[in-house]
Amino acid sequence: MPELPDVEGFRRVLAEHGQGRRIERLRVLDEGVLREVSPRKLAAALEGRRFAEPGRLGKWLIGRTDGPAVLLHFGMTGGLVWHPEPAERHRHDRVVFQLDDGELCYRDMRKLQGLRLADGDAEVDRFLAGEGPDALTMGRRQLAELLDGSRKQLKALLSDQSAVAGLGNLTIDEILWRARLHPTRRADGLSGDETKNLYSQMRWVLRESVRAARVPDGPSWLTGHRERPGEPCPRCGTPLSKGRRAGRGTVWCSRCQPPEGP
DNA sequence: CGTGTTGTTCAGTT
DNA sequence: TAACTGAACAACAC
Structure with missing residues (x-):
């Protein structure tokens, strides 16, 4: 689930329920999600503190x-879930921030990523130094320069968090489908118009997705047609193509998104 | 018992 | 060098 729009949703949860609140107690239910910090150290660092305004860079919540x-x-x-007052533990709750008026739960079935502790803004910056510009606030020229400087396939480049931060598998397929660009087109092979269009579709998809706190899967979205085999393209009716591109499960329309462009 | 998965990283190869 | 491939991580669903 968690791509930029989902994490932006978690940021809103933290802003609404955490900001200004005191962390009374930190409970680490599964230390397998702590990265380079012990439960004791994390608790000692955070208990008694108040949450300030949360931030986000790419898929990282700050x-x-x-x-x-x-x-x-x-x-x-993963996800961040708010419970006002008592709630039964979810099986996959890994860390619980007990606040004065409820609790925020870091929940994750798989434990592929997790939590880190940063001593201050300087260390936050150090941890996130490898991230590219956030996809939500990236400028048109910035994207154009990125594309021009890379010979990678579009899907591979847009998946690279050090190039653009926040886009994930679903978002990328959705954006490329709307921009009518084949996932394996070379990044530096786009025309000026194609680049402009890619940028505006990226903006639109992100705006709509952030509003829903997820990539929508309605009838007019490609995302809603990833699973069932042989589904028609919502735009032209051609059966959608599926396969592995840039190491990820990828869906595209062979008619709307020709391999060599128009 | 296989296969696949909205993420990231690393070793190895082209 | 840059780009690409496959495996690994963990916990499921099908």
Whole structure:
């Protein structure tokens, strides 16, 4: 689930329910999600602190406090869930922030990623130094320069978090489908118009997805047609193509997205 | 008992 | 060098 739009949703959860609140107690239910920090150290660093305004870069949620910050990454199956007051433990709750008026649960079935502790803004910056510009605020020229400087396939380049931060498998397929670009087109092989169009489709898909806190899967979205085999393209009716591109399960329309462009 | 998965990383190959 | 491939991580669903 968690791509930029989902994480933006988690950021809103943290802003609404965490910001200004005191962390009374930190419970680590599964230390398998802690990265380079022990449960004791994390608890000592965060208990008694108040959450400040949360941030986000790409798929990273930045939980700032009046002291250190906690960085959260949600892998493929994670989420941040708010419970006002008592709630039964979900099987996959891994870390619980007990606040004065409820609790925030870091929940994740698989434990591919997790939580890190950053001592301050400088260390947050250091941890996130490898991330590219955030896809939501990236400029048109910035994207054009990125494309021009790479010979990678579009899907591979857009999946690379050090090139653009926040796009995931679903978002990328959706954007490329709307921009009518084949996933394996070379990044530096796009025309000026194609580049402009890619940018505007990226903006539109992200805007709509952030609003829904997920990539929508309605009838007019490619995302809703990934699973069932042989589904028709929502735009032209051609059966959708599926396969592995850039190492990821990829869906595209062979008619709308010809391999060599128009 | 196989296969696949909305993410990332690393070793190895082209 | 840059780009690409496959495996690994963990916990499921089918």
